[in-house]
Amino acid sequence: MSTYTLPLTSDSADVGTAGGKGASLARLATAGLPVPGGFHVTTAAREAGMNREVTAEITAAYRAMGDDVPVAVRSSATAEDRPDVSFAGQHDTYLGVRGAAAVIDAVERCWRSLDNDRARAYRERVGIERPGMAVVVQELVDASVSGVMFTELDGKLVINAAWGLGETVAGGTVTPDVYVVDRDGHIEETISEKTVMAGTSGLVPVPGDLRSVPTLTREQVMALTGLGRRIEILYGMPMDVEWGIAAAKPYILQARPITGRREVWNDSLGGDYLWSNGNLGEAIPSVMTPVTWSVVQRFMADAMITGSFAGHPMCGNIGGRFYMNLSVLLTIGESLGLSRMIRDSLEPVFGRLPEGAEVPLLPLARLQLARGMVPLLRGRLALVPYARRLDRALPRVRRRADDLRTLIAVSNDLTGLWRGAVEPYFRECNRLLAAAGRQDAGSLIFLRNRLENLVGAADANALTSGFGAHLESMGPLLGLGEVRRGRLSRQEYAHRWGHRCPDEFELSVARPGEDPQWLDRELDGLSEDPIELLNRQERASRAAWRRFKEHDPRNAYRYWGRIRRWSEIVQAREEARSEAVRAFWVLRDWVRRAGSVTGIGEDVFFLRIGEILRLLRGDRGVLGLIDTRRAAYHHYRSLPPYPGVIRGAFDPERWAADPDRRSDYADATTGLPARNGSIHGFPGAAGVVEGIARVIPSMGEAEHLAAGEILVTNVTNVGWTPLFPRAAAVVTDVGAPLSHAAIVARELGIPAVVGTGDATSRIRDGARVRVDGSAGTVEVLD
Known part of the structure; x- marks a missing residue:
C-alpha cells in the first residue's frame, strides 16, 4: 500500500x-x-x-x-x-x-x-x-477552449470562456466571452476580442480569424450548464467551476465553493468594459450594503436617464464598490460622432485615464445604437421642465424631506408610504440633480486653460475661486464657523447640514444629525476659522481681477461673464446634489423603520428595497438571504480599496493578494508595467507646499492629521470638508478638476493635487513631500 x-x-x-x-x-x-x-x-x-x-x-x-x-x-x-x-x-x-x-x-x-x-x-x-x-x-486536457463558470449569480449560471487552456481566464490575462444562462435555458452572450491564449509553453497570440469568434456553441453552453447544475446539487451550494473542452468533450478541472457567500458582487465579469469609480465614487467611497446598491441603481437610472444602453450597464457593482461604465459613455459619443467632445467632458468629471488604458467600445450594430439612443433622447427632453423649475423645486423638496421623516416615524403602512410618497420624492430629487448637471462639465477646464495662458496658473486659480460662500459643499464647514461665532444655532446647523457625511449615500451609516456629540467633536477639531480662510481667498480673487483688468481689460471683461455663469452652474448643481443626499437620509429612516417593525433590526440593510417590501407584506422567505450577504459584505470590506480604473474581468481577491498590485489601474486583458517614480494628478488648486504627509485612510482616523500637515487620502467628499482648514495641502487618489477636493481646496486657497491614482500606496505616512498644485505633481523628498 x-x-x-x-x-x-x-x-x-x-x-x-x-x-x-x-x-x-x-x-x-x-x-x-x-x-x-x-x-x-x-x-x-x-x-x-x-x-x-x-x-x-x-x-x-x-x-x-x-x-x-x-x-x-x-x-x-x-x-x-x-x-x-x-x-x-x-x-x-x-x-x-x-x-x-x-x-x-x-x-x-x-x-x-x-x-x-x-x-x-x-x-x-x-x-x-x-x-x-x-x-x-x-x-x-489539451483544451481548445476553457474557462470558469459560476453556478449561481442572482439565480443565473455564468460561463466565462476563452481559447486554449484555462489559465488566461482563471488568471485574468484575457477578457473572456461571457454566457449567462437563466433557469429557463435562455442564453445571453457577450463576445470579447481575445488576443492571447494559453498553451503548455505559455501565452501565444490568438489567430486573427478567431479573436472575435464565439468560443462556444449553444450545445456546448447547455452541456456545461448541465454539468454545473450537477455539481451544485452534489455540493449543495453555488460553485466556482473550472472546465475545459478537448476533442469536443467537456472536462471538469476544479470546483470550489463560491468563497464565503452565495452571491458574487462583480459586474466586471459581464464583458470587456472600462470602469471608473470617479465622480459618484466620492459619495460612495466604501463597500455598499445590498439595500444601498438597490437604491443607487434607481438613482443612477434617473440621474443618467437610463440604467443601461442597448443591454449594457451604465454602472456596476464590483466587489461591493460603485463603478461607472466608461465604455458605454464613449460608445454613445462615438455613435454621435462626438467622441472627442465626450472624452474632453469626461476627464474633468472622472479623471484622467492611467497611461496605456484604452476604452473598449461596445460591439453594437447601427440599429442597436439607434434603439439605445431613443430612451436617452426621451429622458433628456423629460428633464427640461425640471431644469426650468429648479429654483422653486429645491426649497420645496427640502421641506418635503422634513415632512416625510416625520411621517415615517409614525406610519403603520410603510408599503403605502413608500409607493405613494417616499419613492416619488426620491425620484424627483434624482431628476432635479440630473437637470442641474446638464451643463458641459468641461467648461471649467476650458476656462482654466485659457486663463492660465493669459494670467498664469496662480491668478487663474484665484479668478475661478472666491465663490465659496455660495457653494453648498462649503456649507458644513462655514456653518461650523457661524456656530462658533454664535450666529447660527446648533439646531439650525443640524437641520441644514446634518445629512452630509463621508459616506453619505450608504444607508447603513448614521448621519451627523443623528449624533448629539458630532457637532462638539467637529468644533473641537476646527484648527483655523474657515470664514477667515474664505475671506483670504476672496481677497486673492479680487486682487487677481484687478491685475487682469489693468493688464488686459478687453479679455477681463469677456471672461468675467463666463466665470460668473460657470459659478452659477456649479452652485445649482451642488444645491441639487445636497438635496439628493438628503433624500438618502429619508430612505435610511424608512429602511430602519422597516427593520424595526419587522423585528430584524439592522439586518434590514442586507436586503434590497424590493425584498424589504416583500418582507413588509409577510414574505419571510427573504430572510434566508441575509447571512450569505452579510458574509459577502464583510469579506469585501476586508479588502483594500480597488483601483480607480478597471478593465475587463477583475478578481478582487487575486488583486488584493498580489504584493505587486497597482492601486490606480487593473487590466485583465494585458499585463501592466510598474508605475514610474513620479506622482502625477490633476492640478486641483494652485500653490506649492512642502511638508509632512499624513496618510488618512478614512475620516475615522482624521485625528491623526496635525495642523500644517499634508492630507493624503483615497477620496474626499463633503463629509471631509471640516478637515481641510487643518491641512497645508490635499492629495487624493480619486478625483478630477470638478471633484470635491479640488473645488473646496480652491475656495480655501489650499494647494491640491487630485486623481493621482495611487498616492496613498506610494507615499509613506510621515514622509516629507512637495505638492505643486499648479503642475499637478507630488514629489517625495525623503
Whole structure:
C-alpha cells in the first residue's frame, strides 16, 4: 500500500491527505463527473521530503498513467477551496509536464510555492496558519477552449470562456466571452476580442480569424450548464467551476465553493468594459450594503436617464464598490460622432485615464445604437421642465424631506408610504440633480486653460475661486464657523447640514444629525476659522481681477461673464446634489423603520428595497438571504480599496493578494508595467507646499492629521470638508478638476493635487513631500 500517493478516486483522499483541491476532485470523479484521471501526492510526502520512497512512489504512479504522458501538476493546500477562503491562484500549477523526473521537479516547486510572497500575503490577510500541501497530478486536457463558470449569480449560471487552456481566464490575462444562462435555458452572450491564449509553453497570440469568434456553441453552453447544475446539487451550494473542452468533450478541472457567500458582487465579469469609480465614487467611497446598491441603481437610472444602453450597464457593482461604465459613455459619443467632445467632458468629471488604458467600445450594430439612443433622447427632453423649475423645486423638496421623516416615524403602512410618497420624492430629487448637471462639465477646464495662458496658473486659480460662500459643499464647514461665532444655532446647523457625511449615500451609516456629540467633536477639531480662510481667498480673487483688468481689460471683461455663469452652474448643481443626499437620509429612516417593525433590526440593510417590501407584506422567505450577504459584505470590506480604473474581468481577491498590485489601474486583458517614480494628478488648486504627509485612510482616523500637515487620502467628499482648514495641502487618489477636493481646496486657497491614482500606496505616512498644485505633481523628498 502506498504511503505517499493515492489514486485520484481514493476514499482516503480527504482534505487532510489530498488538500482541498485534491479532495474536491476525488469527490467529483467518484460522482461520475468527467474529471481527468491521475493521482494525489499526499501531504505526508511533503512532510517526508523528496526522499527515495517518495520519489519511487511518484515515479510508479506516473508511469501507471502511460508512457511519457503529458500531465498537469497542481498544488493542493489543505486550506484550499473552503467555503470561507479559496486560495485561488496563490500556489503553483505546471502544465504539459512530461517524464517522471520532470513531474518530481514540478511537485517540489509546488511545495515551495506554499511560502511564496503571494501565498504568505494571502494567509496573513485571511488570518490562517501555514497549511499542509498535497499535489494533484492529472492527465493534461489539451483544451481548445476553457474557462470558469459560476453556478449561481442572482439565480443565473455564468460561463466565462476563452481559447486554449484555462489559465488566461482563471488568471485574468484575457477578457473572456461571457454566457449567462437563466433557469429557463435562455442564453445571453457577450463576445470579447481575445488576443492571447494559453498553451503548455505559455501565452501565444490568438489567430486573427478567431479573436472575435464565439468560443462556444449553444450545445456546448447547455452541456456545461448541465454539468454545473450537477455539481451544485452534489455540493449543495453555488460553485466556482473550472472546465475545459478537448476533442469536443467537456472536462471538469476544479470546483470550489463560491468563497464565503452565495452571491458574487462583480459586474466586471459581464464583458470587456472600462470602469471608473470617479465622480459618484466620492459619495460612495466604501463597500455598499445590498439595500444601498438597490437604491443607487434607481438613482443612477434617473440621474443618467437610463440604467443601461442597448443591454449594457451604465454602472456596476464590483466587489461591493460603485463603478461607472466608461465604455458605454464613449460608445454613445462615438455613435454621435462626438467622441472627442465626450472624452474632453469626461476627464474633468472622472479623471484622467492611467497611461496605456484604452476604452473598449461596445460591439453594437447601427440599429442597436439607434434603439439605445431613443430612451436617452426621451429622458433628456423629460428633464427640461425640471431644469426650468429648479429654483422653486429645491426649497420645496427640502421641506418635503422634513415632512416625510416625520411621517415615517409614525406610519403603520410603510408599503403605502413608500409607493405613494417616499419613492416619488426620491425620484424627483434624482431628476432635479440630473437637470442641474446638464451643463458641459468641461467648461471649467476650458476656462482654466485659457486663463492660465493669459494670467498664469496662480491668478487663474484665484479668478475661478472666491465663490465659496455660495457653494453648498462649503456649507458644513462655514456653518461650523457661524456656530462658533454664535450666529447660527446648533439646531439650525443640524437641520441644514446634518445629512452630509463621508459616506453619505450608504444607508447603513448614521448621519451627523443623528449624533448629539458630532457637532462638539467637529468644533473641537476646527484648527483655523474657515470664514477667515474664505475671506483670504476672496481677497486673492479680487486682487487677481484687478491685475487682469489693468493688464488686459478687453479679455477681463469677456471672461468675467463666463466665470460668473460657470459659478452659477456649479452652485445649482451642488444645491441639487445636497438635496439628493438628503433624500438618502429619508430612505435610511424608512429602511430602519422597516427593520424595526419587522423585528430584524439592522439586518434590514442586507436586503434590497424590493425584498424589504416583500418582507413588509409577510414574505419571510427573504430572510434566508441575509447571512450569505452579510458574509459577502464583510469579506469585501476586508479588502483594500480597488483601483480607480478597471478593465475587463477583475478578481478582487487575486488583486488584493498580489504584493505587486497597482492601486490606480487593473487590466485583465494585458499585463501592466510598474508605475514610474513620479506622482502625477490633476492640478486641483494652485500653490506649492512642502511638508509632512499624513496618510488618512478614512475620516475615522482624521485625528491623526496635525495642523500644517499634508492630507493624503483615497477620496474626499463633503463629509471631509471640516478637515481641510487643518491641512497645508490635499492629495487624493480619486478625483478630477470638478471633484470635491479640488473645488473646496480652491475656495480655501489650499494647494491640491487630485486623481493621482495611487498616492496613498506610494507615499509613506510621515514622509516629507512637495505638492505643486499648479503642475499637478507630488514629489517625495525623503
